[in-house]
Amino acid sequence: MDLLYFAHIRETIGCSNEPLPLPENISNVGQLIDHLRARGQNYQAAFKDETSIRAAVNQCYVNFDHPLRDGDEVAFFPPMTGG
Amino acid sequence: MKIRVQDHDFSIAAEIDALCAGRTDIGSIVTFTGLVRDFHGKNKIHKMTLEHFPGMAQMQLEAICTTAEERWPLQGVTVIHRYGPLCPGDQIVLVITLSAHREAAFQAAEFIMDWLKTDAPFWKKEQTTAGAHWVNAKDSDRQKRKKWQK
Numbered sequence: 001m002d003l004l005y006f007a008h009i010r011e012t013i014g015c016s017n018e019p020l021p022l023p024e025n026i027s028n029v030g031q032l033i034d035h036l037r038a039r040g041q042n043y044q045a046a047f048k049d050e051t052s053i054r055a056a057v058n059q060c061y062v063n064f065d066h067p068l069r070d071g072d073e074v075a076f077f078p079p080m081t082g083g
Numbered sequence: 084m085k086i087r088v089q090d091h092d093f094s095i096a097a098e099i100d101a102l103c104a105g106r107t108d109i110g111s112i113v114t115f116t117g118l119v120r121d122f123h124g125k126n127k128i129h130k131m132t133l134e135h136f137p138g139m140a141q142m143q144l145e146a147i148c149t150t151a152e153e154r155w156p157l158q159g160v161t162v163i164h165r166y167g168p169l170c171p172g173d174q175i176v177l178v179i180t181l182s183a184h185r186e187a188a189f190q191a192a193e194f195i196m197d198w199l200k201t202d203a204p205f206w207k208k209e210q211t212t213a214g215a216h217w218v219n220a221k222d223s224d225r226q227k228r229k230k231w232q233k
Contacts, residue, residue, distance in 0.1 A: 007134055007206035008217045056204070059139040075136060079220035082133070082140075082164060082205025083117055083176050083196060 001070060003036075005046070006077035009053070012046035022070040029055050030064035032074065052078050084152065084160045086144045088135060090167040093177055102159045102181055109158050113188040115178040115196055121171035123218075126211035128171055135166040136204035147198045151180070154194070155187040162195060164205065197227040 004017045026032050033053070036043045047053060055062055056075040068074065085101075087093075095114055103109055119131050148160045159181035169175065178195050182188040207218040 004136070006136060006204070007208070010134075056136070056139060059136075059142060061202075075139070077136070077204065078206065078217065080201060080204055081207045081218045081220050082135070082203045083200040 001068070002073045004073065004075040006075065008078055009046045009076050013042050022068060022072075026068065028064065028068055029057065029062060029066045029074065032068060033064065033076075047076075054079055084145070084148050085162075086141060086148060087163045088137070088140045088144070089163065089165060092165070092174060093163045095177060095179075098161050098163070098177060098179055102161055102179060106158075108183070109181050110183040111181070111185040111188045113178075113180045113185070113192040115176075115192050116174055117176040117196075119169045119171050119173045119175060123209055123211055126213045128209050128211050130210040131169045131171075131173075132208045132210075133166045133169060133175065134206045134208065135164075140164065140166075140204050143203045144199065147195055147202060150198070151191045151195050155180075155182065155191040157182050157187060157191055160191070160195070162199070164199070164203065166205065194231050197224070197231060200224045201228045 001020050001022055002017060003020050005013050010016050023035055026035055033047050037047050054077055055064065057066055057072050095116060099112060121128050144162050144164065148162055151157065151160060157180055161179040163177040165175055178192050180188040180191040201224055209216060209218060
């Protein structure tokens with residue numbers, strides 16, 4: 001999978017994108033967030049407040065129960081503030 | 084429908100001309116332009132940076148405008164949204180809607196802006212006298228978007 005991070009999530013983690021082979025025990029976006037949190041303090045801080053995280057899989061907004069497949073592009077970002 | 088996501092500035096007059104050239108069936112033109120303010124509460128803003136999700140930003144703006152075209156009888160739509168570093172006074176976003184009668188153009192322009200605020204993947208970071216911070220999404224913006232839901 002390709003993971004993309006934007007805005008304060010990108011800054012807190014310290015990178016804008018990284019590859020990750022889909023771990024065997026992960027089947028949806030929420031589980032992926034838990035998996036990432038276990039990678040270190042920067043991830044824990046970035047994903048601290050689930051209510052302020054939005055996700056997109058293959059550039060479509062999804063809920064955290066959305067299933068994942070290897071090869072998906074998964075993006076995490078805070079609520080949008082354009083305009 | 085013309086949707087552009089770009090780092091450079093735009094000309095409102097040039098965009099209106101491009102939409103209306105050679106046409107005499109248009110009854111009304113509504114434009115909205117969003118600018119960078121120089122204040123956030125008591126703090127002065129020196130600079131703003133707009134981050135975006137390339138590709139998805141374009142797709143989302145197209146989807147929002149397609150919905151607007153389905154809901155109102157529009158004769159044309161242009162949306163331009165900038166990204167990158169901006170200064171107070173700079174233009175951020177332009178919405179132009181054309182219709183035979185004004186109601187459709189007014190409503191569609193407001194709808195596009197209300198949806199764009201919550202649904203288009205852009206994020207503002209302000210550099211102020213009190214330091215740099217990411218702008219928080221406002222509940223009032225979510226409420227404005229909600230009112231359009233059927």
